Amino acid sequence: MGDNIIDNGTEYDEKRLFCRMSVTADVQYFISRENKTYTGKCLNLSHAGIQFETGKALEEGTSLEITIDTKSKKFKPMDVVVEILRVEAVEKSTYKVAGKILEYKEQ
DSSP: OOTTBOTTSOBOOOOOSSOOEEEEEEEEEEETTTTEEEEEEEEEEOSSEEEEEESSOOOTTOEEEEEEEOOOTTSOOEEEEEEEEEEEEEETTEEEEEEEEEEEEOO
């Protein structure tokens, strides 16, 4: 296999261990130091990371507990612990957040 081939034979140019998939799903995230839960929309997901949009400006390095819910009977909600790597303002009161998945939690 070449450097730009993933297991299913599809070529890609990203320098990632796992390919990203576009996922449209609701997310709820909990910030323990604030003891508060917030909401957002998942944009894409891989085995090692997530990108979502939210109305809250989050800080890089913050750890979150996130529940990703596709609202599909085929897939149960997924709970993960994420470290925020990057936050980008995309418009007034909307932020694109990229995070590294540190742990998959049992439901």
